[in-house]
Amino acid sequence: MLSNEVKDKLISIVTKANFDDSKMERLVYSYDATPNFQSMPDAIVSPRNTEEVSAILKICNQYGVPIVPRGSGTNLCAGTCPTEGGVVLLFKHMNQILEIDEENLTITVQPGVITLDLINAIEAKGLFYPPDPSSMKISTIGGNINENSGGLRGLKYGVTRDYVIALEAVLPNGDIIRTGGKLAKDVAGYDLTRLFVGSEGTLVVITEATLKLIPMPETRKTMLALYQDLSAAARSVSKIIANKIIPTTLEFLDQATLKVVEDFAQIGLPTDVQAVLLIEQDGPPEVVERDIEKIAEVCKQEDAVSIQIAATEDEAMALRTARRAALSAVARLAPTTILEDATVPRSEIANMVKAINEITEKYQLTICTFGHAGDGNLHPTCATDARNHEEMERVEKAFAEIFEKAIELGGTITGEHGVGAMKAPYLEWKLKKEGISAMMGIKQAFDPNNIMNPGKVFAKDSKKRVVITR
Amino acid sequence: MTTLLEQEKIQQQFKERMNEDELLNCMRCGFCLPTCPTYIESGYKESHSPRGRIAMMKAVVDGIVEPDEDFERSLELCLGCRACEPVCPSGVNYGHLLEEARDIINQNKKHSLPVRAVRKTVFEGLFPHQNRMRTMVGLLGFYQRSGIQTLARKTGYLGLLPDNLATMEKVLPKVPTMKEMKNRPEHLPSLSEKVHKVAFFSGCLMDTMFMKTNDSTMKLLQLAGCDIVIPKQQTCCGALHGHSGEKDSAKELAKRNIAAFEDLGADFIITNAGGCGAFLVDYDHLLKDDPVWHERAVAFKEKIKDISEILVAVSFHKKVKLELPPQVITYQDSCHLRNVMKTASAPRTLLGAIKGVQFKEMKEADRCCGSAGIYNIVESEMSMVMLDYKMVQAKATHATTIVTANPGCLLQMQLGIEREGLSGKMRGVHIVDLLAEAVK
Numbered sequence: 001m002l003s004n005e006v007k008d009k010l011i012s013i014v015t016k017a018n019f020d021d022s023k024m025e026r027l028v029y030s031y032d033a034t035p036n037f038q039s040m041p042d043a044i045v046s047p048r049n050t051e052e053v054s055a056i057l058k059i060c061n062q063y064g065v066p067i068v069p070r071g072s073g074t075n076l077c078a079g080t081c082p083t084e085g086g087v088v089l090l091f092k093h094m095n096q097i098l099e100i101d102e103e104n105l106t107i108t109v110q111p112g113v114i115t116l117d118l119i120n121a122i123e124a125k126g127l128f129y130p131p132d133p134s135s136m137k138i139s140t141i142g143g144n145i146n147e148n149s150g151g152l153r154g155l156k157y158g159v160t161r162d163y164v165i166a167l168e169a170v171l172p173n174g175d176i177i178r179t180g181g182k183l184a185k186d187v188a189g190y191d192l193t194r195l196f197v198g199s200e201g202t203l204v205v206i207t208e209a210t211l212k213l214i215p216m217p218e219t220r221k222t223m224l225a226l227y228q229d230l231s232a233a234a235r236s237v238s239k240i241i242a243n244k245i246i247p248t249t250l251e252f253l254d255q256a257t258l259k260v261v262e263d264f265a266q267i268g269l270p271t272d273v274q275a276v277l278l279i280e281q282d283g284p285p286e287v288v289e290r291d292i293e294k295i296a297e298v299c300k301q302e303d304a305v306s307i308q309i310a311a312t313e314d315e316a317m318a319l320r321t322a323r324r325a326a327l328s329a330v331a332r333l334a335p336t337t338i339l340e341d342a343t344v345p346r347s348e349i350a351n352m353v354k355a356i357n358e359i360t361e362k363y364q365l366t367i368c369t370f371g372h373a374g375d376g377n378l379h380p381t382c383a384t385d386a387r388n389h390e391e392m393e394r395v396e397k398a399f400a401e402i403f404e405k406a407i408e409l410g411g412t413i414t415g416e417h418g419v420g421a422m423k424a425p426y427l428e429w430k431l432k433k434e435g436i437s438a439m440m441g442i443k444q445a446f447d448p449n450n451i452m453n454p455g456k457v458f459a460k461d462s463k464k465r466v467v468i469t470r
Numbered sequence: 471m472t473t474l475l476e477q478e479k480i481q482q483q484f485k486e487r488m489n490e491d492e493l494l495n496c497m498r499c500g501f502c503l504p505t506c507p508t509y510i511e512s513g514y515k516e517s518h519s520p521r522g523r524i525a526m527m528k529a530v531v532d533g534i535v536e537p538d539e540d541f542e543r544s545l546e547l548c549l550g551c552r553a554c555e556p557v558c559p560s561g562v563n564y565g566h567l568l569e570e571a572r573d574i575i576n577q578n579k580k581h582s583l584p585v586r587a588v589r590k591t592v593f594e595g596l597f598p599h600q601n602r603m604r605t606m607v608g609l610l611g612f613y614q615r616s617g618i619q620t621l622a623r624k625t626g627y628l629g630l631l632p633d634n635l636a637t638m639e640k641v642l643p644k645v646p647t648m649k650e651m652k653n654r655p656e657h658l659p660s661l662s663e664k665v666h667k668v669a670f671f672s673g674c675l676m677d678t679m680f681m682k683t684n685d686s687t688m689k690l691l692q693l694a695g696c697d698i699v700i701p702k703q704q705t706c707c708g709a710l711h712g713h714s715g716e717k718d719s720a721k722e723l724a725k726r727n728i729a730a731f732e733d734l735g736a737d738f739i740i741t742n743a744g745g746c747g748a749f750l751v752d753y754d755h756l757l758k759d760d761p762v763w764h765e766r767a768v769a770f771k772e773k774i775k776d777i778s779e780i781l782v783a784v785s786f787h788k789k790v791k792l793e794l795p796p797q798v799i800t801y802q803d804s805c806h807l808r809n810v811m812k813t814a815s816a817p818r819t820l821l822g823a824i825k826g827v828q829f830k831e832m833k834e835a836d837r838c839c840g841s842a843g844i845y846n847i848v849e850s851e852m853s854m855v856m857l858d859y860k861m862v863q864a865k866a867t868h869a870t871t872i873v874t875a876n877p878g879c880l881l882q883m884q885l886g887i888e889r890e891g892l893s894g895k896m897r898g899v900h901i902v903d904l905l906a907e908a909v910k
Contacts, residue, residue, distance in 0.1 A: 024540035027529050028522040033499045073516070074500040092514045114504070138503045328559040335494035337560065386494065 002042045002087075006063050010045055010087070013055045018046040018093070029070065029088045030081070033135075034422055035336050036386055037078035039085065041068065046090040050168060050176055050207040053089070057205065057451075058174035060087060066454050067172075069201040071112070071143030074135040076339055077420030079147060079200050083455040089205065091142055097121055098208070104182040106165065108210045111142025118211075127213040130157035133416070134327070145206055148198030150416030155374035156246045157214075159416065161197045168208035169196055172447045182210060195442070200418055201453040203446040217282035220248070221292045222316035225299040226273045226306040230254070233275035234350030236302040237373050240279075241346070243298060245291050249280035250374030251323045254353060256360075257330065257368040261322050264329035269322055273305060275353075277373065278323045326370045326381075333366060333383035340399060342406040343415030346376040355405045356380045363398040365391070377415035400463065403429060424459035472542065472579055479578045480537045484530045487574060492567055493528045495560045496521065502554035502564075507838050508547050511855050517544050520554035520564050527571055537575070545571055547852060549845055550713055551805035551838035552748075556812075565810065566755055569712055576715025593716050597674050597706040598723055607678035608648040638846075641884035646681045658688055658698040665695035665784050669736035669773075671727075673746050673877075674706040680877050686906035687742045687777055693909065694786040696740075703730035709749035712756065713843050724753045725763060728770045739773045740780055742902055744807025744876035745843065750774045751811060776807060777902055778816035778875065787823035792908040794824055799904070800832045800869035802860070802883060804876035808836055817875055817901050824908045830867040841882035853882075854889075861886045864896075872898045 002010075002021065011019045020026075021043040030040045042065070047053045060067050066086025073080050082088055091112030098108040100122060107122055107129070115136040119129055132151035133139055139149070145167075150159040166180035169192075180186055180193040196204055227233040237250060253261070253276045262269045269276070277299070281291045296307050310316035331337040344352045353369055356378070360367040371378035380402055384395050403413045403426050413419075413426050428436050440458060443450075472480070502520040503509050509519035516522040523544055529535045545568065552565045581589065596602055613619050623640075654677065668691060676684050691698050704727055708720035727750070731739055741747035751774045753767040781787065801817060808814045814836070821829045840846055840856030864872055864886070872887070874880045883898035890896075 022540055023535050023538065024517055024526060024544070027535055028516040028519075028525055031498055031525060033497065035497060072500055072503060072514075073498075090514075116504075135500060138500050328561070331497060331560040335491055337497045 002065065003063070006059060006065060007043070009059050010043065010056060013052050013059070014045055014047055018048065020044045029073070032070075032073040032075050032078060032080045034076050034078040034081065034420070035338055037081040037083070037421060039081055039083045041082035041088040042085050044088045044090060046092055048093040050170065053170045053205050053207055054174045054176055056087070056089070057170055057172055060451050061172045061174070061449055064449055064451060067201075067205070067451050068453050069142065069146065069205050071140030071146075072114075072135070072138045074139050075143065075147050075418060075420065076341075076422075077147070077414065077418040078422045079418050079420035079453070079456055080143075081421060083421050086451070086454075091140065094207065095140075100125060100127075101182065102127075105213045106182050106210050107213055108208065109141050110208055111140060111145070111206050113141045115139045115141055115144055122213055123216065126216045128216040129163065129211060129213055131160045131163060141209060141211075142206055145197055145209055146199065146201050147418045148416070150372070150377065152249050152251065152372060154372060154377065154416075155250055156248045161194065163212045164193055164197050164209055165212050166210035167193050167196055167206055169204035169206050171204055172449065172452055176207075177204075180210070198418070200420060200456050202443060202457050203452060205452075219285045219288050220280060220282040220316075221288045221310065222278070222280045222319050223292060223296065223307065223309040224319045224322075225277045225279065225296075225304040226270060227275045227277070227303065228273055228305050229303060230274045230353055231350040232303045233277055234353070234373070236277060236299050236304065237349060238347055239298050239302060240295050241374070243294060245281070245294060247279050247291070247295065247374060248282045249278065250372070251278040251370070252276070252349070252373035252378070253278075253322060253326060253370040254357075254368065256366075257326050257370045258322070260329040260333060260368060261325050264332060265321060265325045267318070267321055270306075276322065278319060323370065326368070330368045330381045330383050334385050336384045336386040338382040338384065338395060338399070339417075340380050340382075340402065341371075341377060341415045341417045342380065342402050342411060342413060343375070343377040344406055344409045344411030346374060348409040348411065349373055349376060349378070351409060352376075352378060352406065352411070356402055359398050359401045359405070363394040365394060365398055367398070375415070376411065400426070404465065419457045421455055424455075424457055425461065425463040427457065427459065428462040429465055472537070472539065476578050476580070477536050477538065480575055481530055481533070483574045483578060484527070484537065484571070485533075488527060488531050488570060489567065490531065492563055493524060493531065495562045496524045496528075497560055498525070499559060501557050501559060505553040505557050507549060507551065507553070507840075507856055508852065511852065512547075518547055523548060524562070524564070524567065527567060542575060545575065547849060549805075549838050549840070549842040549856075551842060552809040553805060553836065553838065555809055563755075565752075569717070572713070572715040573717040574715075589714075589716075593711050593714070593719055597710060598719070600674060600677070600705065603674050603678045604648060604651045607645050607651070610642065610679070611645040611647055614642075614644060637885055637888050638881070641881060641888050643679060643682070645679050651678055651681060654700060656700055656702060658692055658700070660695050660697050661692040662695045662789075664697055666737045666780070667697045667699070667735060668780070669731050669734050669739045670698050670700045671704060671707070671731075671739055671741045671746065671750065672700055673741070673743050675877055676743050676746075680880075680900070683742065683877075683900045683903055686900075686902040687740070689906050689909075690777065690781060690786065690902055691740065693790055694781055694784050696780075696784075699734050699736060701730045701734060705730075707746040707749045709745050710843060712749060717756070721756055724756050724767065728753065728763070728766050731770060731773075732766060736773065738775045738780060739770070740775055740777055742777045742875070742900070744776065744804030744811065744813075745878055747774060747776050748806030748810035774811075776811055776813045776816070776875070778820055779813050781905075782816040782819050787820050791910045792824040792905065793910050794826045794904075794908045796826050796828075797871055798828045798830055798867065798869045799871040799873055800830050800864060800867045801835055801873045801901075802832070802839055802864070802879055803836045804874060804879050805836075805838050805842070807875050817873070820901065820905060821873060824905075830869055832863045832867045832869070834863055839879055839882045839886070841878040843878060846882060846885070857882060857886045857889070861890050865890070870896055871904065872896065873901050873904055874898065875901050
């Protein structure tokens with residue numbers, strides 16, 4: 001609980017209307033989209049500008065009150081679950097698009113802007129902001145920056161990190177700093193912009209961001225390739241890129257996913273095939289045409305059993321249905337859905353999918369795998385029931401083995417969801433002790449009193465590494 | 471005020487009655503948030519979102535929080551538009567959770583005396599009795615025709631009513647006489663080659679206040695090749711009861727309707743009100759705990775079809791010539807027709823087939839207009855916020871006709887037109903009335 005003294009001070013900054021500590025309000029900010037994480041904050045505070053954020057941080061720093069910045073709470077790593085209580089910071093007032101600069105091709109926004117609103121605003125001007133996390137209809141830019149969100153277009157266009165060029169941020173001591181600028185080149189000192197992107201609210205509170213934009217691609221074309229053999233699909237992925245073609249989208253669905261998608265959506269997908277690739281290319285029409293032809297040729301050479309190329313936008317929509325329905329289909333199998341994002345170099349996709357299938361078999365679970373094959377970012381998704389504690393233990397063991405395997409193949413425990421509280425116990429597997437302590441040093445330099453989203457990224461205890469006996 | 475004792479009883483019943491699987495199905499992904507009108511209009515308050523409401527219900531079941539005033543307020547402010555359901559990856563039946571929660575609260579809460587009296591009159595005394603509905607609407611007709619209306623308007627007596635109720639009084643349709651209301655035949659023959667035998671669910675309000683719309687519906691069905699049977703034993707669908715926490719009354723009405731329709735040998739049961747239709751297709755859920763009635767409810771629900779769906783299915787718009795004077799029209803979805811009955815393209819197909827009119831889609835036609843049953847009366851402030859937003863979108867299309875598919879939405883649109891001072895320049899009309907007008 002906050003002391004009356006802290007409460008009064010916070011109210012004097014934001015006014016009563018923007019401070020809430022009623023039970024129901026605290027309850028509805030006790031969770032995000034991560035299964036099995038819930039913890040009540042002490043209060044919810046909605047600042048109206050950077051100066052108020054600064055004043056709030058000063059108070060919290062002085063009294064040692066945890067601060068959890070929160071967008072729409074759609075992250076999948078328990079990054080905004082207030083595991084140590086404290087103040088949840090909302091950005092519902094700081095949600096303005098401040099400027100679209102068509103000369104420098106940038107947009108400057110406050111953190112509470114909804115990702116899709118930003119995209120709509122710039123697409124109206126023929127510009128393009130590629131990061132497209134699947135929650136973009138409601139996720140905020142502040143959330144995207146703090147989690148360094150990815151999306152389907154990561155292979156060709158990169159992720160949020162690649163578009164953030166300047167930030168305004170408030171340090172825990174209340175100092176307001178500006179990093180970067182509307183600049184393609186800027187080597188003045190440490191690259192704090194990059195450091196803050198993906199820092200999950202553990203270092204600073206971001207209060208403004210300038211994002212890089214690019215011209216809108218002229219056209220887009222969509223195709224689907226079906227495979228009887230997993231490694232043939234994986235080989236196609238590598239070979240397309242070896243042919244010096246970088247598609248916008250190169251999505252993968254395994255047989256388990258296909259079966260549940262077909263059960264759910266009944267769109268006539270063949271369920272006897274082992275894998276499906278959804279491929280899209282964008283750019284000038286003649287380039288797109290040439291690339292898609294070439295890709296189709298590669299897929300054929302690699303034994304695709306069927307290839308469909310969409311002739312119209314309606315047909316393209318139909319081809320995308322399978323991938324878009326994947327999460328819904330798996331989520332309907334059981335009450336609890338655990339969506340992971342182990343990532344490997346794309347040359348290791350086939351090995352990773354095989355390993356996931358073996359692990360699923362070993363622990364007798366339902367895990368469907370789909371994801372962004374082009375950048376090696378897979379989403380093994382487990383349909384389970386949080387009430388079944390025995391099964392939940394098996395789920396945890398299975399995912400531990402999946403993380404271990406991903407690291408063994410040169411990959412990582414999380415490609416785009418973040419570490420948060422959920423993956424914190426596994427972070428050391430990826431970074432080693434020395435890596436953790438280097439990061440810890442940075443954390444302490446910015447936040448010596450550990451008020452910034454405490455309990456995230458750094459775990460109190462690391463998980464013991466699993467020994468794979470196979 | 472809910473007393474502590476009442477809170478305890480509510481909490482206990484939440485534990486006993488709320489469907490735990492359904493509550494757990496919500497994986498809190500937040501995909502419902504951008505579709506929720508109260509989340510948006512409350513300034514992105516999680517406590518006024520479907521995800522927040524489900525989390526609160528679950529926390530009450532789990533005993534983490536008590537069902538306090540804030541909780542009740544959040545459930546009251548929900549429109550029940552169910553726009554959150556089609557976008558939910560896990561397929562959570564939010565509407566069912568809401569109905570159950572409201573029923574529990576209502577059954578365990580002592581309403582104030584005037585509220586109790588009004589609820590009893592409306593839910594038990596009026597809607598289930600078609601003869602009383604007719605009398606009631608008949609009185610309205612007397613009011614409209616006798617000169618009292620003119621007098622009431624001139625004397626400023628109506629100024630004593632809250633703003634939107636006074637406006638509402640103006641937009642009520644010219645109702646039929648008692649005699650007209652009683653003379654509904656039980657059978658009507660197809661007027662072209664017979665393709666289906668259908669039963670018609672006439673509805674309580676639709677068959678009194680909106681009788682003209684029911685007449686148009688009959689005419690279209692007859693032209694489309696349907697023999698129609700209109701069973702006299704049918705009654706109000708019970709939606710109003712179900713949505714207001716009067717589940718037991720809703721069950722009784724459901725049983726009467728199932729019995730009235732089941733032995734008619736009809737291919738389909740046709741409705742022309744999205745709100746009723748959506749409640750009718752949910753009868754199997756309403757009666758889920760009663761094995762015999764549940765089975766009968768499943769057979770019943772499988773025959774329910776909105777008028778637009780059947781007209782498209784029998785190619786009415788290709789067989790019958792439809793033409794109107796040049797005008798721009800737009801369509802406002804009925805939330806329950808779209809989100810529960812999944813009828814969204816059929817009305818648009820029909821409207822697009824009318825020669826002479828230009829159909830212009832308004833932005834966010836799928837967003838609730840704020841009518842939502844009796845919401846525009848009990849939550850008029852939020853309802854008017856939603857309506858004003860809706861009118862901005864409607865006006866942007868430059869349409870002179872706003873088409874709807876549900877009586878509540880229709881009245882709300884007319885209210886919106888009146889509020890904007892556009893009467894005479896813009897009109898609200900039920901889709902079947904427009905189609906009937908367009909039949910050459």
